[in-house]
Amino acid sequence: MIDYDYKRPDSLEEVFRLLQEYGPRAGLIAGGTDVMVKIRNTKKAPEVLISLRGLTDLAYIRKNGHYHIGGLTTHRMLEQSELLQNELPALYEGASRIGSVQVRNVATLAGNICNAAPSADTAGPLLALDARVTLQGPDGERRVPITEFFTGAYRTVRKQTEVLTEINIPAHMEQFGSAYWKQSRRKAMNLPIVGIAVSLRLDNDTISDSRIALTVAAPTPIRAYKAEEFLAGKPMEDAVLAEAGRIAASPECCTLRDSLRGEAWYRARIIEVYVPRMARLAAERIKKTH
């Protein structure tokens, strides 16, 4: 018999008080599309579920110099944001490919990355967009670059008493174009076999800066740093992009595995093909004003 208590505080202070009161016996829940499934599948629940859905002030998408996305923002809000679609298309694409409308209506961006599945659809875009996250706890807040957030499959640096309250994307990313490719067997209700997110900035036809992120390519979502280094200062040409794809798919960047969803050789091939394609798409999307 699954048994737990359910608390729905309406302020962060109350969340911290409950987290301190119950310690490891408490678990956080936001949209619940991972937590409720896990409880059902494992028949195990924390003694107390602390719902964050009462923190309605944390559901927002703002551009105020930087881009700010609140911790309770749902994927549906991201999918329906013109700001995101126009200026951060990789994140728009990641958010709008998760689950179904029913899932996206409740599941949160913060929940997706705190769950930290190696396949998380928003993790690649956030890595490519140089995001940082704000973790708030009873002793104050800290900012963590998304590159340091994931520590293993389903593991992050978030402490048990901390809440991810905001995702921040630096203002300079507006000069970048970005794109995300989710390789999957079906268009809907599927996890990626592999995910590729690319952002880049051009100086005339030279790649002045780029970020390449891969999901399901290692135990955590990763950046393909070697491929990024290779691209720096190079012209936007097919041979250059193809080489960046080969580097990204090589053991220099990722540790591909065979799994039920796909085999390592196939994942490597998709990375090789889609790093160049996403780079081209990202370049096309660079705002014409810059």
Add this chain to the structure above:
Amino acid sequence: MKKVSVSFTLNGDPVTADVPVTWTLLKTLREYFELTGAKEGCGVGECGACTVLVDGKAVNSCLYPIPEVEGRSVTTIEGIAEKDGTLHPIQKAFLENNGVQCGFCTSGMIMSAKALLDQNPDPSEEDIRKSIAGNFCRCTGYVQIVESIQMAAKLKE
């Protein structure tokens, strides 16, 4: 097991449910209110047979903790026809267009279609397919369902 008293609007009427705090909205609808239109298919948010509207938005009621319903407005398949029994245009369209075979997915399918048409009265086929992507039908192959929703959009005009 701890119980909770949750007050909300169900198909237009104010209601209160006294149920275990671990119950989902789906379980409360089916076992407390005896509204069995919403179905449990997978129970983990994959199949959409349990789809209902919460404040007008389609959600999987099998994953919706009952305490979260406090103060909200829930609409189920039982609440969309008129009080005199006249069917909702989406229900009429599904009947006329053979959008129903075994019927298990139909409640959820119609609720997803309602969420779409309430927001977008003139959807493209792509819009329709995207909004029912989380509703599995294992009988029809979806063609008649998509056509039913297209017809419903016309009936509503």
